[in-house]
Structure formats: structure tokens, C-alpha cells
Amino acid sequence: MRRQLMGEFDFIARHFRPLAGRGAMELRNDGATMSLPEGGELVLSSDTMVEGLHFLPDDPPYTVAQKLLRCNLSDLAAMGSRPQHYMLNVSVPSGRHYNEDWFTRFAAGLAADQKQYDISLLGGDTTGSPSPLMLNVTILGSVRQGEALRRDGAQPGDGVWVTGSLGRAALGLQVRLGKLNGGKTSLVEAYRVPTPRIGLSLYGIVSAAMDISDGLLQDCGHIAEESGVGITLFEEELPFAPEVMAHMETHREMILLGGDDYELLMTCPVTQEAALQAHCKEHDVPLTKVGTVREGRGVAMLDKQRRPINFSRTGWQHF
């Protein structure tokens, strides 16, 4: 930590020192240390959340903290890694509502999820920001040497599987923006507090994995491209909750393209399907087969009549 804000030491001591874990040296040094289990390798991922782009200024600080950690935890889940620690970087605009009270509630959200996911804060820094609040986490976990899940192993004939249900977060954002009448608060909750699928052990079962953050279609595109295959999805197989189905007529494209789900997207050889289903059942994780991997390129989604759906866009976009 360096180049501290005015009063940064007190600020860190008050809000973040109670979150510091083993190796963090109470956030009092230039950096931190971390050990790995014997035979393990480190898995890292990093995600930034920008006020106005990834969260709204009036989102509850408690859930902003949870989403920040959970988006990162979801990346580790997608790599089959057990989370251990995280680094936190915060850039705070002055003269706004990001004050003592805001950070007290933000730290409470971090603390709750540290407990839930058995992780601790290792270090980071705090700076000013000329305009938006910027929050960045680098999450650190471990996996047995060579056993990190990857995106590039999908083979023609594999099934395409997703955990949980889709579309709730995308609709939840619309509710938040005042653009969806009659949307349930559970949709907003899904947008604010995703459920990372930490704790599964899918190495040797699935052939490729990633998390769904940009939307099913776009993220299938990543697996297809990295694996050199094509993917066909079936609309009628997609898992949607009733509060999502209620908006299907008016918001079909938004629901199908989704985004922000933070569910796992996997491809699995037919020979391993039973193992995948048994493992997810054991861990109480809902699982649905939504498509197949084929030779070729690209991703197609077929409607109930097995006709390709033409979308006006492919997934979540920033600007």
C-alpha cells in the first residue's frame, strides 16, 4: 500500500483491517504473503466494478460488496478452484456519498461473504478518483496442479449444460432502471447478489467450463471459439424461473441473451453425463442440458420449431 489518501491509514484500519486474514500482516506492509497447499497451484482472476457501469450509485453498499466478491468467486468456480483470499483496490471520489457510513455497510457485506465462502482479505490499495467509484478485486484460490478447468476442451458430441436458472439478473437490472413494470423484487436480488457455484469438483468430468457473465449466447461463443467447435442451443430447454417466464412475451430477447447470471456453463462428454448429474445433485446445484457441441463454428439458438433465432445483438455490451 502506498500513496495514501489523507487519513487512509485510519480508513483502512477502521473498515478493512478487521477483514484481514493470515498473510495480510494486518495490512501494515508493502504487500502480503500467501501459501499454497502441497501440490497446488495458484488460480487468479480479477474483476473491476465501475459505478454507473456495473453498479448504480444508489445500490446498497452491502450488496455492492457481495457482488464484487461473487463475480470474482464465480471466475474461480469456473476454473474449478477453491477460493482462499482476495486483494481489494478502491478508488473513492471525494465530495460524494461514499462516506464513513457507506464503507461501514460495504465492509459488512465483505465480512458476510468472507464468512460464507471462507476467504479473507490479503491486501490492496486505496486511492482517490476524480469521478466514479471504482472497485477491483483480485481473487486468489488454488487447484491441484494442472487441474484448472478451461474453455478450450469442448468436443463435437458433448452436451452443453448450465447450472441454476437464467435471465433473472438481466430482468432485475431492467427493474432497477425503471424499465420493467411488474418485475418482482427477487429479480433485483438476483441482479445484485449472484450465487457463485463454488464447491463443485468437475475436473475429469466436464470438457470445458466458464461462468455466464456476458450472456449465454456470447459466452457459448467463447467456448466455441476457444475449442474450435460450433454450439447449438435449444430455447425450449433453457431453465427459466416463473418470474422470468412471466415476461417472456415482452422481453424474449433480453431474457434469452441474459447476462450477469454467474451460473456455470459447461460442456460434457456423453459418457460423463451421469457423473455430472450425480455430482451436482449431491451439491444441491440445479443442472440443465441446454444444447450440444457440433463440428463447425459459431453458436446458434433454435426455437421450439427448431428454426434459428435471429437476435439483434449477441449479449451484454458496455456502452
Place this chain on the structure above:
Amino acid sequence: MRRQLMGEFDFIARHFRPLAGRGAMELRNDGATMSLPEGGELVLSSDTMVEGLHFLPDDPPYTVAQKLLRCNLSDLAAMGSRPQHYMLNVSVPSGRHYNEDWFTRFAAGLAADQKQYDISLLGGDTTGSPSPLMLNVTILGSVRQGEALRRDGAQPGDGVWVTGSLGRAALGLQVRLGKLNGGKTSLVEAYRVPTPRIGLSLYGIVSAAMDISDGLLQDCGHIAEESGVGITLFEEELPFAPEVMAHMETHREMILLGGDDYELLMTCPVTQEAALQAHCKEHDVPLTKVGTVREGRGVAMLDKQRRPINFSRTGWQHF
């Protein structure tokens, strides 16, 4: 990596994929992996640079990249760690001059320092930014288990030592801001491209270490506080280059308080002074004894008449 910018994949492929090292999986996965040497533990540090606060919009992108890496490398140096990899997070404002050309030169600066310090890019993310350009690096290195240098080991009677020379970066910033007439361009260079003191092996020799980023006085304060001691510095012992001495009459306080030096600040028992001097000489690192650790609290700087100097501030401040 998730929630990509429009065209982020191409952007990453063009600029950052060539920088990716072993474990980065060509930046194509949700995260990255990293192994540690046998018996090693991970050392991490993270620093954010914000446009307008830590660099100026018209600073050369090549040196912005170098400074970003070197500030982080300096944190590893302060912990006695060998650097291996880094994570890079970039938040880019749209409609500004941070375009293709800017990032080509930025990536060239990263590439040059990757070569110089034998490190490689491991992952990160790219987002938009409503206003300033934000650059964040988490640097990753290793150290033998338990041998990370810390700030809290200074003992009364130890000497206080610094590497290199001080004050050039602080004056360099003034030159950049048009507030220092007759300042040499070497001062600006020192501000833009610090020299992290990577490569020394000081475990068992020094009793405490950190890097000087906020200024000698303020950073001595950190060691004093963490170690529960007082520190006395002697103005006449401080190492200043001739181009700094030239401004001593007009800018004494700015020079003495400094900031942005990224030199090592160490305390060393008298019994280890010969070892410290021999080690630094072997590595061609200039070394100067500038003070002593005493019982008590706080930091005092004495002038040539051994009178305490009263400063109007203690060091570098953000706002």
C-alpha cells in the same frame, strides 16, 4: 475476464496477448494459474494509478506503463521478493485520446519492463470508465517461506539506511507541472521512470524495510509506528544528486519530504552494517546511512546544527 468492452477481445488480443506468460492461458480463460518454487510462498502487492492523480494525461504511455510496473515492483523489492507475474486491470474512458496508438505505446513500455525484470502478464480485465483512465497492477512474486521483509522489526540502536538518492522525482513532478524553472529533464525522467531495487537479498541483514513512496519522513513514520520505536534523521546525511542540490535553497521542504522515490528504506542492526554495505556494493546499489532508530515514538529530522526541522506537512498527499 468478463463483461467485455465492445471489441475488448480484439483489443486484448492485439495489445496484451503478446505479453502473456506461462499460466496466462493466452488470456483466454476466466482466470490464470501460477506455480511457486518449492518451499516458496507467494508475495503480492497491488497499486492503482489514476489519471490526474498519479500520472498526467499527456505523460508518454510508454513511461506510464513503466511506472505502473515499477511502483509495484518496488513493493516486492521492499519485501525481498523475486517478481514473477502481474495482473493488469485497465478502465478506459471513451472519446478521449486513449486510443489504439496510445495502447500500442503503453504495451511497448510493458514489454520492455517485462524483459528487464523477467516478468510476464498473467491476466486481468478491461472495462470502460466514465471519466479518468485507471490502471491497476497486482504484482506477484515469491520468497522463501517466512523470509518476506517487514516493517515492524526496527530496534533502538539500528541505523536507518536508504538506497539511491532522494528528491529527484518530487522535483520532476514540479517541472512537469511548470512550477520549477530551470529543472533538468533528468528530474522528470526520475519522476516518470523509477528504479525499483529488485534483486537484493536482505533477509537476515536488515531489521525492517519498505519502499519510499510517500516521502522519507512519512515512510519512516510507518516503520516507527509498526515497530513501536522513534527515528531520528540527519539532513546533512541525506543523499541528494547535484541537480537536486541546485534547488535546495528555494525548494528545501519539497526536497526533504520528497515522495515517489521508490528507493528502499531500511533499518539495520550495527552488527549487520558491514554485510548490508557489502551486499549493496556487490549489486551496484548506492547506499547511505541517514539516521538512527531510538526508543520513543515519531520521526524527527535534525538540521546541520542538530536542531529539529519543523515542516508544514509530513509528506505526499493526494488532495
